[in-house]
Amino acid sequence: MRIFYCAVLLLLPLFALSQANYHDGYVVKANGDTVKGYINAREWAHSPEVIEFKNSKSDKDALRFSAADISLFHITPYDTYVSYTGRISNNRNGFPNMDKRLDTTKTQATIFMKRVASGPNVTLYAQSDNVKTRYFYQEKSDVVTELAYYYYYNNSSVTTVVTKLYVGQLLLLHKKYNNDNNKNRSTIENSNFVESDLVKSINIINNSSSTTSNTQKGTEVVRPSNNRFFVGLGLTYTKTRFKGQNPFDGGDGGKTYTPKISIGYDAFANSQVQRVVFRGELSFNYISSKITSTQSATSGAVYSFNQGNFAFTPQLIFNLYNTDDLKLYVEGGAALTFSFFSNDKIVSGNSNITNQAKPYDVESFWLSYPFQIGAVINKKFDVSVGYTPSATYTRYTFFTLSNEVIGLNLKYLFNKK
Known part of the structure; x- marks a missing residue:
């Protein structure tokens, strides 16, 4: 009985992933056309590779869009995902899933990135898969750049090496948009490679105290707490x-x-x-x-x-x-x-x-x-x-x-x- 009970508990999350949960939203096609409808907001463990879209909730079949098919999708009122095509890092940097050496290789990919912080100067995006979670930034309408972070074992596989290149990237942005003002600089210098710390750093760069993660039609929308x-x-x-x-x-x-x-x-x-x-x-x-x-x-x-x-x-x-x-x-x-x-x-x-x-x-x-x-x-x-x-x-x-x-x-x- 206990084995059956535990098995049910373990299978519930898998059952949840298969459930339809359509929310108001829209997609933006590659040609710039916006199509309103309903998007199946699943309990995604990683960034979605494909989304399901319906023009009406009563539609029997759903359209499926990948990052190669659309430039953006938004689930009202909180989540915006943007399509990105470019090179992404391959290194594993989450303990204990770490590389045994420095891996700076990259792979060409087309992915959905989630907008997690935005402002007048810089936007922060996040993307995750079975390798790791990656973070990207974009200055206004400039190119998207990945924040670099390496955490790996040395040759002895006993001690570890940490290289926080992302701190230098953020400090350069801080200098550019804040005239190298030392106020809050230490927050960026001491930031960890986690979403909450990176959002704080981006807000400093944007001269904003807001912790909101998204905007819709120019108005900040506060996400529900986790x-x-x-x-x-x-x-x-x-x-x-x-x-x-x-x-x-x-x-x-x-x-x-x-x-x-x-x-x-x-x-x-x-x-x-x-x-x-x-x-x-x-x-x-x-x-x-x-x-x-x-x-x-x-x-x-x-x-x-x-x-x-x-x-x-x-x-x-x-x-x-x-x-x-x-x-x-x-x-x-x-x-x-x-x-x-x-x-x-x-x-x-x-x-x-x-x-x-x-x-x-x-x-x-x-x-x-x-x-x-x-x-x-x-x-x-x-x-x-x-x-x-x-x-x-x-x-x-x-x-x-x-x-x-x-x-x-x-x-x-x-x-x-």
Whole structure:
């Protein structure tokens, strides 16, 4: 069961990549003609090689355009991709996927580049494939130039060499457009080869404090954040039971209703599409369980305990229905739970069993596999129903003690703008 459950979680992102998600947009053909319609905005792991375009959402078939077919496409209101034909670097520079020597070779290619920062002086583009992520800049309507960065092993394959040529390229742009003003120069000098740092550097060169990544018809459009925080409150029904060779196997009781509080963090695979979400949640609930033996030899004996549960649950969310105002999702993950126990005891119902304190060895750390279905309403409220199959927290050979949980949850989402 657990193998099947994990396989489903691993396959969800692949399923997401195949889902159609058409947004308003347009393409610009090589002759300069602009055609409005709808573009399938997928959860692209890398820059798209081909896009699917429809004049109307009701069209049965979609047109397919590569970077050789069009000069630009825009997905309203955020993403603009520009076609580029030229030489691109071949070196691998992302740890641990690195070259064992300096590789300065380049390949002729026609690609889609995503516009990630723009301004009056310089525009920054990004492109990624199975080799690496590349960044390019363009001065106004000048030629496109790749930012150069080399990170490779030396001949011993033990130590590494870092060559940040892109810093020099950016400093030359800074000198050209800022009269070599030393203000914010250190930000460029200390920048890493990541999008956030490069966007800051381009904004400095453009004399702009904006962190927006795109413009549409001359007006800056703020992209949605790639992440958000949330707080939650829930109600849980917990069924605690023994199974196996134990006098409380099949016993009555062990059913509690308790509140649960949670906080967490969501990260989107694609901030515009928001079909796939990676969630980390920290929660707490507290139960008081009593299990009464129904077996004749120990009839009336009661095993009771209090259990506080702190759980960290990494999860994967997939939106089956995905619009701005309403999202319907399925969610799965693995809960890493730390529990503390108190008042752990057996009270006898007859002379065949004696009173005992702490009669069983229970685990402080244990694992469970929760599953949820839910809805996000108006980007603010997340309502879900969850189920956690029986998860054990004992290590006995012939019996187990476990919790099975059904929960109703309400979360408030703090969406960044």
